[in-house]
Amino acid sequence: MSEITVGLGDRSYNIFIRPGCLNSLCDGLKKFNFSRRLLLVSNPTVYGLYGGALFKSLVGAGFEVVVGEVPDGEEHKSLFQAERLYDLAFSRELDRRSPVLALGGGVIGDLAGFVAATYLRGVPFVQIPTTLLAQVDSSVGGKVAVNHPAGKNIIGAFYQPVAVFTDLNTLLTLDPREIRSGLAEVIKYGVIADDGFFTWLEDNIERVLGLEAGAMEYVVEKSCRIKALVVQSDETEQGLRAILNFGHTIGHAVEALTEYKTYRHGEAVSLGMALAAELAANIGMLEQSTAERIEKLLVRAGLPVKLPLNMDRERIIDLLRRDKKVISGALTFVLPTGIGRVEIVRDVSGKDIAGALKG
Numbered sequence: 477m478s479e480i481t482v483g484l485g486d487r488s489y490n491i492f493i494r495p496g497c498l499n500s501l502c503d504g505l506k507k508f509n510f511s512r513r514l515l516l517v518s519n520p521t522v523y524g525l526y527g528g529a530l531f532k533s534l535v536g537a538g539f540e541v542v543v544g545e546v547p548d549g550e551e552h553k554s555l556f557q558a559e560r561l562y563d564l565a566f567s568r569e570l571d572r573r574s575p576v577l578a579l580g581g582g583v584i585g586d587l588a589g590f591v592a593a594t595y596l597r598g599v600p601f602v603q604i605p606t607t608l609l610a611q612v613d614s615s616v617g618g619k620v621a622v623n624h625p626a627g628k629n630i631i632g633a634f635y636q637p638v639a640v641f642t643d644l645n646t647l648l649t650l651d652p653r654e655i656r657s658g659l660a661e662v663i664k665y666g667v668i669a670d671d672g673f674f675t676w677l678e679d680n681i682e683r684v685l686g687l688e689a690g691a692m693e694y695v696v697e698k699s700c701r702i703k704a705l706v707v708q709s710d711e712t713e714q715g716l717r718a719i720l721n722f723g724h725t726i727g728h729a730v731e732a733l734t735e736y737k738t739y740r741h742g743e744a745v746s747l748g749m750a751l752a753a754e755l756a757a758n759i760g761m762l763e764q765s766t767a768e769r770i771e772k773l774l775v776r777a778g779l780p781v782k783l784p785l786n787m788d789r790e791r792i793i794d795l796l797r798r799d800k801k802v803i804s805g806a807l808t809f810v811l812p813t814g815i816g817r818v819e820i821v822r823d824v825s826g827k828d829i830a831g832a833l834k835g
């Protein structure tokens with residue numbers, strides 16, 4: 477069992493990582509002074525697999541569980557579903573010490589977290605992430621949100637959970653494509669912050685793809701430690717936290733261009749990382765051989781690194797200019813300068829971007 481503390485003063489919390497911890501989570505909840513009644517948010521897919529056991533153990537520990545089921549899918553990370561959960565919470569008289577538990581992937585975590593942040597101006601929030609992406613990324617750091625027709629994640633808050641319970645066994649039922657998608661964020665951590673971890677991934681990627689228990693525990697723990705360090709030093713993204721956006725600038729544009737239908741988030745981020753590495757190499761910030769190392773690991777993880785030939789490069793550049801992270805017209809990119817090191821570059825030219833997108 478690993479335990480990682482995200483140190484944020486009075487908003488500090490622990491991440492507990494252990495295979496099977498879903499069954500003993502109630503011990504971990506006891507120390508919080510929660511009300512007896514709680515809201516458990518999940519979707520039918522995840523609840524069907526893990527809800528029953530969790531429900532039973534919560535009831536066994538004396539909780540009264542109100543289940544808020546949300547349909548499966550990104551389109552349900554919406555204000556409409558948030559409102560349904562508020563209605564449920566009010567009708568069951570959940571109070572300010574009633575925790576909201578999120579059992580699921582990033583969609584459930586973001587939505588339940590948004591509800592927890594806003595219901596009665598904030599109630600305790602517990603993350604129980606069940607996808608690799610949620611375990612290494614979305615459950616840590618306190619970004620919660622719903623989507624709006626005007627854009628993804630643009631209605632939200634920074635709201636930290638009081639605890640994260642990560643049961644590695646839940647990964648065993650996940651679609652392999654979801655595992656690979658989560659791995660893109662894992663590889664990202666190596667590139668932005670830890671060359672030793674990147675090298676370990678190069679040496680152990682087959683064990684990881686095979687979901688070997690020891691390898692998965694290491695991957696999730698290491699990723700959470702890196703994210704925790706970044707979040708601790710810049711909780712609300714005033715500066716350093718932006719390095720977590722490595723690969724995301726082009727990634728988001730590709731996701732938008734393909735209307736979120738063609739690529740899983742991690743796949744788009746993989747493309748974005750490979751292209752950002754190529755861009756960095758083209759402008760002399762990164763050794764060509766290092767860009768190739770990054771690309772090679774992504775390929776071995778089963779992730780895409782090349783834009784399809786028929787994808788409209790001009791439109792990608794247009795979308796980049798509209799990205800919410802563009803400050804006063806200049807295109808900002810997180811670019812690697814080596815393995816484990818990145819720089820935030822604020823004035824990348826359209827010509828250099830076009831060059832990287834060409835291939």
Ligand code: NAD
Nearest residue numbers: 521548581582583584606607609610613614619646649650
């Ligand atoms: P997801 O939540 O949609 O889960 C992917 C699929 O896997 C779903 O169909 C889900 O029902 C299913 N599933 C979940 N756990 C399972 C399990 N153990 N076994 C079998 N199936 C399971 O997708 P995701 O990739 O986890 O999360 C994506 C979301 O996360 C996006 O909305 C994104 O914006 C958000 N996100 C948030 C942050 C953050 O910091 N808050 C960071 C990254 C991503």
Ligand code: MG
Nearest residue numbers: 661724741745
């Ligand atoms: Mg991401």
